[in-house]
Amino acid sequence: xxxxxxxxxxxxxxxxxxxxxxxxxxxxxxxxxxxxxxxxxxxxxxxxxxxxxxxxxxxxxxxxxxxxxxxxxxxxxxxxxxxxxxxxxxxxxxxxxxxxxxxxxxxxxxxxxxxxxxxxxxxxxxxxxxxxxxxxxxxxxxxxxxxxxxxxxxxxxxxxxxxxxxxxxxxxxxxxxxxxxxxxxxxxxxxxxxxxxxxxxxxxxxxxxxxxxxxxxxxxxxxxxxxxxxxxxxxxxxxxxxxxxxxxxxxxxxxxxxxxxxxxxxxxxxxxxxxxxxxxxxxxxxxxxxxxxxxxxxxxxxxxxxxxxxxxxxxxxxxxxxxxxxxxxxxxxxxxxxxxxxxxxxxxx
Amino acid sequence: xxxxxxxxxxxxxxxxxxxxxxxxxxxxxxxxxxxxxxxxxxxxxxxxxxxxxxxxxxxxxxxxxxxxxxxxxxxxxxxxxxxxxxxxxxxxxxxxxxxxxxxxxxxxxxxxxxxxxxxxxxxxxxxxxxxxxxxxxxxxxxxxxxxxxxxxxxxxxxxxxxxxxxxxxxxxxxxxxxxxxxxxxxxxxxxxxxxxxxxxxxxxxxxxxxxxxxxxxxxxxxxxxxxxxxxxxxxxxxxxxx
Numbered sequence: 001x002x003x004x005x006x007x008x009x010x011x012x013x014x015x016x017x018x019x020x021x022x023x024x025x026x027x028x029x030x031x032x033x034x035x036x037x038x039x040x041x042x043x044x045x046x047x048x049x050x051x052x053x054x055x056x057x058x059x060x061x062x063x064x065x066x067x068x069x070x071x072x073x074x075x076x077x078x079x080x081x082x083x084x085x086x087x088x089x090x091x092x093x094x095x096x097x098x099x100x101x102x103x104x105x106x107x108x109x110x111x112x113x114x115x116x117x118x119x120x121x122x123x124x125x126x127x128x129x130x131x132x133x134x135x136x137x138x139x140x141x142x143x144x145x146x147x148x149x150x151x152x153x154x155x156x157x158x159x160x161x162x163x164x165x166x167x168x169x170x171x172x173x174x175x176x177x178x179x180x181x182x183x184x185x186x187x188x189x190x191x192x193x194x195x196x197x198x199x200x201x202x203x204x205x206x207x208x209x210x211x212x213x214x215x216x217x218x219x220x221x222x223x224x225x226x227x228x229x230x231x232x233x234x235x236x237x238x239x240x241x242x243x244x245x246x247x248x249x250x251x252x253x254x255x256x257x258x259x260x261x262x263x264x265x266x267x268x269x270x271x272x273x274x275x276x277x278x279x280x281x282x283x284x285x286x287x288x289x290x291x292x293x294x295x296x297x298x299x300x301x302x303x304x305x306x307x308x309x310x311x312x313x314x315x316x317x318x319x320x321x322x323x324x325x326x327x328x329x330x331x332x333x334x335x336x337x338x339x340x341x342x343x344x345x346x347x348x349x
Numbered sequence: 350x351x352x353x354x355x356x357x358x359x360x361x362x363x364x365x366x367x368x369x370x371x372x373x374x375x376x377x378x379x380x381x382x383x384x385x386x387x388x389x390x391x392x393x394x395x396x397x398x399x400x401x402x403x404x405x406x407x408x409x410x411x412x413x414x415x416x417x418x419x420x421x422x423x424x425x426x427x428x429x430x431x432x433x434x435x436x437x438x439x440x441x442x443x444x445x446x447x448x449x450x451x452x453x454x455x456x457x458x459x460x461x462x463x464x465x466x467x468x469x470x471x472x473x474x475x476x477x478x479x480x481x482x483x484x485x486x487x488x489x490x491x492x493x494x495x496x497x498x499x500x501x502x503x504x505x506x507x508x509x510x511x512x513x514x515x516x517x518x519x520x521x522x523x524x525x526x527x528x529x530x531x532x533x534x535x536x537x538x539x540x541x542x543x544x545x546x547x548x549x550x551x552x553x554x555x556x557x558x559x560x561x562x563x564x565x566x567x568x569x570x571x572x573x574x575x576x577x578x579x580x581x582x583x584x585x586x587x588x589x590x591x
């Protein structure tokens with residue numbers, strides 16, 4: 001593969017990243033603002049030898065991902081907020097059956113049909129499981145097109161490593177905007193070792209993929225196994241970016257597209273001599289709690305989101321009462337602007 | 350001496366959890382016998398439904414997947430597309446296939462997925478305690494149609510097999526019945542044909558099996574078989590539909 005940079009949208013970068021991570025099954029259903037992703041898969045998946053299916057619904061799409069993963073494929077689906085709500089049933093079953101999968105949510109405004117403006121209002125849904133049962137997803141939040149490409153590849157790697165579903169959580173701006181992307185030089189084609197996959201029981205005992213444990217005690221045992229897996233992930237897989245934190249009196253906290261705008265505000269404030277920094281969580285689950293601990297108690301946090309306060313709850317849990325945590329957020333079409341952020345910081349300092 | 354009857358290799362030698370007189374045990378065995386006779390056990394992947402047959406994988410000795418209620422044909426579609434060399438079938442009840450999963454059923458059929466479907470129609474939801482199914486007959490009493498199914502309130506028994514037969518992607522649809530030994534024999538032939546079609550890459554095949562549920566019909570096992578013959582078959586006539 002050539003070492004080259006191409007100009008590409010976030011949606012396309014996620015699709016290309018997936019293909020180069022060995023994704024060989026994609027099922028999806030059209031919804032704005034992620035349609036470039038399904039179109040890219042329709043165009044390029046067959047040529048790379050994989051399976052593309054336009055499903056009859058998001059429900060069918062996620063259940064196709066269930067089947068494909070059960071059969072040993074590296075499987076992915078993508079959608080946007082209302083569609084991801086529909087997928088929750090399947091995501092719960094995928095988690096209960098310990099199937100690796102990558103699910104992309106390019107968030108738009110809600111609740112309900114909402115609108116097609118970018119938003120970050122599905123943070124709770126993504127990080128709290130979303131469907132029924134005690135399960136978690138690894139949730140990765142890229143803030144640019146290159147990172148969307150890279151984290152999609154990381155997502156496939158983590159999904160296989162931990163037999164878990166990984167969500168790539170972006171928003172309509174990330175999905176639509178175009179930036180240059182440096183493509184990875186190697187393509188992962190080898191299918192991962194999956195001794196549990198359904199391949200036909202030649203020369204072995206039959207495999208069963210299921211999430212049903214009716215006998216007394218069995219489900220609790222299984223759930224404890226899941227929790228153990230989550231504990232390892234919590235310890236090993238937190239990701240964040242810290243910027244200008246050492247002398248910061250106010251630390252801004254934002255993820256994804258919102259972190260880009262916040263970063264601009266940080267630059268402006270620093271130029272004005274204000275001691276501000278930024279924590280940008282990249283893994284939303286597991287949440288990078290350590291980034292918030294062992295800090296000067298006089299530090300104030302300002303969480304900025306395109307929602308009415310979702311990630312701020314995780315920041316408050318991480319800080320655990322040891323510092324002041326303020327919030328600035330808009331959603332439903334509004335995006336907190338650089339000026340709004342600067343004004344709020346100036347009130348805090 | 351020639352051995353002419355044996356326990357199928359594709360069926361574990363265990364007792365089932367089904368009620369006395371239930372048809373699932375027979376239908377499971379027919380699938381297992383067909384899989385053995387076609388020599389495909391080592392490449393068969395079954396999709397167990399949500400419903401009474403949810404643990405069918407405890408009885409079949411080949412690879413199996415669970416599917417969420419109604420989603421068996423979405424799961425099966427993907428497995429077959431990923432592994433076209435395997436033989437993939439779903440085993441679904443009437444609620445699973447013709448109520449909550451109607452969308453998945455129609456679209457898998459319409460795409461002409463090269464799959465085999467064993468559709469168990471017992472006109473009732475068994476697992477959850479005998480509620481109205483899409484195939485419940487008019488007048489049939491269930492826990493949610495206490496005075497019997499009324500067309501004005503509940504609509505008519507859904508003939509999903511006849512509907513599916515209209516789709517060009519569907520190559521084979523037959524309705525069979527487990528009410529007597531001849532019926533069981535014919536059911537096996539139909540199931541075998543549906544598997545053979547997949548081996549020949551012919552497309553979507555479905556066998557609807559009228560199957561007794563004495564527990565939620567409020568009848569004895571013998572009465573249930575007679576009810577299939579005398580009542581159920583009038584609404585759901587047997588034979589090749591496509």
